[in-house]
Amino acid sequence: MRSLLLVAHGSRREASNEEVRSLAATLAELAGLRFDQVDCAFLEIAEPSISDAIEEAVRAGADEVVVLPYFLSAGRHVAEDIPAEVERKSREYPKVRVRLAPYLGRSKDLPRILLSLSDP
């Protein structure tokens, strides 16, 4: 069973966290056969934490968890905090493949969708 975890920073503004939860729900609809489960997690402030969300996925039967950082730039969170958490949970669950995907800002499709947004 494959699980996708969209990881955002987390905001004091609850509407921003809700935007992330709603996006995860859309991803779940689009995922088709790629993922059996899609959820979101937050680095700070909001719930669930990355650790709790990975535990929940494993409890639900996941043998692969893909962690996808919903971040635009490779600051400390993307370069250090999220990989450290992935590493820690990988050691905790050696039978589960916990894999880190590239962060959103690395997508080669970004320039094209930015140009689309600029259309009147």
Place this chain on the structure above:
Amino acid sequence: MRSLLLVAHGSRREASNEEVRSLAATLAELAGLRFDQVDCAFLEIAEPSISDAIEEAVRAGADEVVVLPYFLSAGRHVAEDIPAEVERKSREYPKVRVRLAPYLGRSKDLPRILLSLSDP
């Protein structure tokens, strides 16, 4: 003459600001006939400011400036600060059309490119 301005938050980490500058350069290459000029600006910390970048575009001959917020969620910056700046410059240059595009997090293409990033 049409100008596109990619507006990011600005970071103390100069590499993040460079990622934005590099993205603006890629947008310039892809823009084709849609924009004669593409540049970036920052809300805080980094240079140029939104105000300075719009002034520069007008000085270069722009009669339309499209401001595109490179943000994932509609926090105060997206909901208030950037629109206020666009409004202020519109009043300052009544002959120039300064237009605010939707912010990146609103793109309907985001779910699809997130799923692409999750592929091994």
